[in-house]
Amino acid sequence: MKLFLFCLLFLFVGIHAQMITSVYFLHNSFDLNEKSKHKLDSLAQLKTNLTFRVFGNCDPSGSDEFNKILSEKRANAVSKYLQKKIGNNIKLESTAGLGEKKQINDNNTEELREKNRRVDIFIERTLVAGEKISQKTLPSFFTTKISEMKVKDTFSLPDINFIGNRHIWLQSGNARLRQLFKILNDNPTLEVELQGHICCDYENFDGEDVDLGTFNLSWTRANAIKEFLQKQGIDSKRIKVIGLGHLNPAIYPENTEADRIRNRRVELVLLKK
Structure with missing residues (x-):
């Protein structure tokens, strides 16, 4: 306890x-x-x-x-x-x-x-009037050298954000996902955990995925990336998926659409080098 x-x-x-x-x-x-x-x-x-x-x-x-x-x-x-x-x-x-x-x-x-x-x-x-909370800036998985990464470190996946209430990423994420595949493909010993996040829904355990009718939106977002990587040839055993709902917002409260998009994200934890 x-x-x-x-x-x-x-x-x-x-x-x-x-x-x-x-x-x-x-x-x-x-x-x-x-x-x-x-x-x-x-x-x-x-x-x-x-x-x-x-x-x-x-x-x-x-x-x-x-x-x-x-x-x-x-x-x-x-x-x-x-x-x-x-x-x-x-x-x-x-x-x-x-x-x-x-x-x-x-x-x-x-x-x-x-x-x-x-x-x-x-x-x-309880927040004071006008208070806004921002997550510390995470290093980007795309720009950090593999040699400098440490197991259990958390990395951002910039530009990979999602449509509201869906596990479909915005078109701006396509190039980044190809880059993610290349890094994992070129470094076959890496094992990672994909952590999904949502915005705005504070009345539920997790957000509703309107395409699937389930309340595990953060998980389905992370899993969508895993499925993309699997289709490209990455072994599924190298990728763990979890959903964290709205428990760790990048920014709160979400006052603008830019804030909401920022929170509809997936982050990556390095499990093995």
């Missing part, structure tokens, strides 16, 4: 204005287990001025009405537990059950269904 609390504190003393954490439930249950209680205890210890919003979710195994009620019970269980723990610096702004509307997985396996049986706690740090 101390490590979890340290990570949360690090996020809020840094650039981040929002984050999300989730707790998970057994099938058809709204009882909090000990692991979930420990996580909620850590959230309650945060000292920054924060707003919590709580959203319950479930897998699609029951009827629409049953799932809606179950998700509400899960959300209420979390809210009631937090209410007894939090101090005056934390405001519990809203609690809602979403039923099965915000699926982030396709439910093809039990493991994927488990991830939909959850409550998401959206946490927002």
